[in-house]
Amino acid sequence: MPDTPRLILVAVAWPYANSPLHMGQVAGAYLPADIFARYHRMRGDRVLMVSGSDSHGTPVTVRAEAEGTTPEAVFQRFHRTFLETFEGMGISFDLFTTTDTPNHHAVTQDMFLRLREQGFIYEAEQTLLFDPKAGRFLPDRYVEGTCPFCGDPGARGDQCDNCGRTMDALELKDPRSRLSDATPEPRQSTHFFLKLSAFNERLREWVEPQAHWRPAVKNFTLGMLREGLHDRAITRDLTWGIPIPLPGYDDKRIYVWFEAVIGYLSAAKEWSSIQGTPEAWRDWWENPEARGYYFQGKDNVPFHTLIWPAMLMGYGGLNLPYDVPANQYVTMSGSKASSSRNWAVWMPDYVSRHDPDPLRYVLTAIMPETSDSDFTWAEYVRRNNDELVARWGNLVNRVLTMTRRNFEDRVPEPPATLAPESQAMLAAVDAAFADVGGHIEAVQLRSALGAAMGVAQLANRYLDERAPWVAVRSDREHAAETLYVAINVVSGLATLLQPFLPFTSREAWAFCGNAGDIQAAGWARSTVAAGTPLPEPHPLYKKLDDALVDDEESRLGR
RNA sequence: GGCAGGGUAGCUCAGAGGCCAGAGCAGGGGACUCAUAAGCCCUUGGUCGGCGGUUCGAAUCCGCCCCCUGCUACCA
Numbered sequence: 001m002p003d004t005p006r007l008i009l010v011a012v013a014w015p016y017a018n019s020p021l022h023m024g025q026v027a028g029a030y031l032p033a034d035i036f037a038r039y040h041r042m043r044g045d046r047v048l049m050v051s052g053s054d055s056h057g058t059p060v061t062v063r064a065e066a067e068g069t070t071p072e073a074v075f076q077r078f079h080r081t082f083l084e085t086f087e088g089m090g091i092s093f094d095l096f097t098t099t100d101t102p103n104h105h106a107v108t109q110d111m112f113l114r115l116r117e118q119g120f121i122y123e124a125e126q127t128l129l130f131d132p133k134a135g136r137f138l139p140d141r142y143v144e145g146t147c148p149f150c151g152d153p154g155a156r157g158d159q160c161d162n163c164g165r166t167m168d169a170l171e172l173k174d175p176r177s178r179l180s181d182a183t184p185e186p187r188q189s190t191h192f193f194l195k196l197s198a199f200n201e202r203l204r205e206w207v208e209p210q211a212h213w214r215p216a217v218k219n220f221t222l223g224m225l226r227e228g229l230h231d232r233a234i235t236r237d238l239t240w241g242i243p244i245p246l247p248g249y250d251d252k253r254i255y256v257w258f259e260a261v262i263g264y265l266s267a268a269k270e271w272s273s274i275q276g277t278p279e280a281w282r283d284w285w286e287n288p289e290a291r292g293y294y295f296q297g298k299d300n301v302p303f304h305t306l307i308w309p310a311m312l313m314g315y316g317g318l319n320l321p322y323d324v325p326a327n328q329y330v331t332m333s334g335s336k337a338s339s340s341r342n343w344a345v346w347m348p349d350y351v352s353r354h355d356p357d358p359l360r361y362v363l364t365a366i367m368p369e370t371s372d373s374d375f376t377w378a379e380y381v382r383r384n385n386d387e388l389v390a391r392w393g394n395l396v397n398r399v400l401t402m403t404r405r406n407f408e409d410r411v412p413e414p415p416a417t418l419a420p421e422s423q424a425m426l427a428a429v430d431a432a433f434a435d436v437g438g439h440i441e442a443v444q445l446r447s448a449l450g451a452a453m454g455v456a457q458l459a460n461r462y463l464d465e466r467a468p469w470v471a472v473r474s475d476r477e478h479a480a481e482t483l484y485v486a487i488n489v490v491s492g493l494a495t496l497l498q499p500f501l502p503f504t505s506r507e508a509w510a511f512c513g514n515a516g517d518i519q520a521a522g523w524a525r526s527t528v529a530a531g532t533p534l535p536e537p538h539p540l541y542k543k544l545d546d547a548l549v550d551d552e553e554s555r556l557g558r
Numbered sequence: 559g560g561c562a563g564g565g566u567a568g569c570u571c572a573g574a575g576g577c578c579a580g581a582g583c584a585g586g587g588g589a590c591u592c593a594u595a596a597g598c599c600c601u602u603g604g605u606c607g608g609c610g611g612u613u614c615g616a617a618u619c620c621g622c623c624c625c626c627u628g629c630u631a632c633c634a
Contacts, residue, residue, distance in 0.1 A: 016634060057634070128632085139632055169632090191632095216563055220629080223561050233632060257634055298563090298628065307631095328563075329628075336627080365582095366571080371564050372627060379570070382583065390596050398593035405592085447572085450581085460597050469592035539594050
């Protein structure tokens with residue numbers, strides 16, 4: 001039974017609303033967050049899982065101009081595709097909002113003003129490149145030119161892809177704007193800066209004792225602290241974004257990287273208002289017992305281990321992250337996902353053609369928790385057929401069809417005392433709840449799934465050893481015991497697998513004769529009593545044909 | 559260039575000082591037949607990137623080198 005309910009904030013990366021989600025983002029953040037949230041809900045904990053569309057930023061504006069539409073229209077379009085993907089994949093947000101709500105604007109402006117009052121935000125002049133034709137300041141990435149180090153003519157303002165050196169965009173020779181091809185000119189502009197340098201020591205003292213952080217996350221963060229944090233400009237010369245809450249800055253906006261992370265807080269407040277309990281968010285943000293887990297891809301680590309904590313420290317009174325279980329990348333058939341080369345599996349496409357649970361299964365099995373991992377469609381088909389269908393789906397099917405045929409569609413009556421191997425089998429399932437749960441709490445989801453699937457293998461072995469298909473003709477009570485135990489094992493496994501495979505686990509659980517909602521049944525085996533009527537089952541998973549591999553691979557890079 | 563992660567069986571990956579280095583798949587063999595010809599048992603296969611070092615003992619710690627990936631902070 002669950003002990004006292006815990007407060008768990010599941011904070012998930014805010015996707016940038018200028019393209020649909022691809023598989024790598026699901027594997028890196030949304031799926032692990034969902035598994036984690038589902039487990040804690042079953043355990044009886046109070047979970048708040050939030051995120052939203054990052055609707056601001058230069059690429060959104062640029063895309064809008066290219067399409068002759070507004071930034072609002074662009075981000076709203078992708079926001080809808082995100083919601084459809086989450087629905088189709090069973091990603092169970094309590095709230096998935098956007099950064100373009102009045103609430104988020106207000107929370108951001110409050111944080112801005114408070115940090116400024118505390119002296120952590122100051123104003124300074126900056127020299128930036130201005131595109132006279134497009135009439136706007138350019139982010140470094142939007143400037144191209146000749147690399148001052150190696151002479152490569154295709155260098156970008158932030159980095160040269162040829163020699164790998166980083167630079168200031170002002171150092172580029174023969175600079176030209178990627179927006180208009182005009183020659184950018186340096187101009188002075190006044191901006192607000194976040195005083196990150198003031199937090200270096202406090203952050204180090206906070207990060208160093210975090211023994212439960214992943215080594216990659218912790219080492220990377222400490223490395224940056226060792227080098228020393230620089231203050232960063234948090235405003236831009238833009239008109240699409242959150243206004244600066246001070247007079248005289250109409251042509252400037254608060255920049256995305258500063259305000260997007262505030263979304264975790266503003267979304268919690270928005271959710272509370274929607275629930276009709278406007279103060280509820282305080283439970284996750286002010287109670288020191290509450291834990292916030294921030295699910296990210298590795299490229300997002302510094303924003304969640306340094307910048308956001310610094311902002312929270314400066315603001316005061318709010319919980320810092322408990323863990324930032326950032327994942328590495330999932331590559332596609334050996335190469336990094338890329339929008340421009342269309343080297344990715346786009347989630348709207350996947351959802352339109354396939355079932356959610358097989359992908360959830362495969363992505364969890366290869367989840368890049370320690371190093372990059374590779375997705376191939378051949379591996380997808382193999383794991384579906386050999387593991388989901390053969391080991392788990394087939395276990396459910398063989399147990400239930402055999403029982404129904406031989407015991408009048410009901411759970412058979414076991415003897416008063418179970419055989420030692422039957423007791424051991426049930427004990428193994430019960431023990432798996434602590435084992436799988438422990439792995440999930442440590443955010444080791446690949447191990448957690450492996451432990452659950454290991455029980456399915458034990459169950460197949462148990463069946464094979466007791467051979468109820470033979471016993472049913474000679475020793476009916478022996479067969480009755482085996483199938484009674486097997487059904488209860490399947491019932492327990494359905495619960496164990498629910499965080500990973502929510503759609504099919506619900507079915508498997510009901511096939512065992514369980515009534516009600518699997519989510520409400522809790523993180524423990526639901527015992528099915530003898531005599532319980534068994535509904536007619538159907539296979540949980542489809543066996544996939546190898547032709548799918550060629551079909552899907554032909555879509556890559558096209 | 560700097561920082562971080564990784565290089566372990568044919569393939570995809572676990573393991574982070576000490577039982578003969580593991581799993582799944584692929585390969586070989588077997589008993590069974592309830593089940594989506596699925597499941598179960600046995601089995602072939604590895605100088606754990608290279609070279610040195612520490613240790614009674616090293617994939618596991620240290621140093622140097624080679625290779626892959628990511629980040630390098632006004633893209634979020």
